[in-house]
Amino acid sequence: MNIKIIALGKIKEKFLKDGIDEFLKRLRPYASVEVLELPTLEIKDEHLIQKTLDKEGEKILSLIKPQSYLITLEIKGKILSSEEFAEKINSLTNEGTQEIIFAIGSSHGLSENVSKRANFKLSISKMTFLHQFTRLILIEQIYRAFKIIKNETYHK
Numbered sequence: 001m002n003i004k005i006i007a008l009g010k011i012k013e014k015f016l017k018d019g020i021d022e023f024l025k026r027l028r029p030y031a032s033v034e035v036l037e038l039p040t041l042e043i044k045d046e047h048l049i050q051k052t053l054d055k056e057g058e059k060i061l062s063l064i065k066p067q068s069y070l071i072t073l074e075i076k077g078k079i080l081s082s083e084e085f086a087e088k089i090n091s092l093t094n095e096g097t098q099e100i101i102f103a104i105g106s107s108h109g110l111s112e113n114v115s116k117r118a119n120f121k122l123s124i125s126k127m128t129f130l131h132q133f134t135r136l137i138l139i140e141q142i143y144r145a146f147k148i149i150k151n152e153t154y155h156k
Helices: 014-027 046-062 082-094 112-117 133-149
Strands: 002-008 032-038 069-079 099-104 120-123
Touching: 002 046, 002 133, 014 032, 014 133, 032 046, 032 133, 046 112, 069 112, 082 133, 099 133
Parallel strands: 002 032, 002 099, 069 099, 069 120
Antiparallel strands: none
C-alpha cells in the first residue's frame, strides 16, 4: 500500500518532528508512506481567505492521480474509532486501492474543490487541536490501523 500525506505548512517544533519521524519509521514494514509539505500562502487580508484556499487547493489537486483514493481531513468529516479507521484502510486494500492520499489543509481549512474531490472526509475529533498536531495524530493512527489489521499488540 502506498500512502501519501499532503500537508500545508511546515512542522517547526522539534518534538512534533521527532514524533512524526518515529511513527513513519514504525510504518515502514506495513506501507510506503510519503509526506509532502506544501508551503502555505500568506493571507494579508482576511477577505482573501477563499482565494488563498483555492490556490492551495490547485497545488494539492495537481498531486493527486485520478485513481488515487483521497481522504481529506475536515472538521465536518466523519469521526471514526481506531478500529473503524483500520477497517476503512483494510477494505480499501482488499478492494485493490493502490494509493491512499490524505490531505491536510492549512489552519483555514481546505478549498471546496479539494473537498469535492474527496472519496472520504475524515475528522480526527470533535475537539480542537493545534493545527500542527494533526499530522502526528494522523500518522500515529495510520500506524495503529496497521497494527490492528495485523492483529499485533500495539493496540491495547
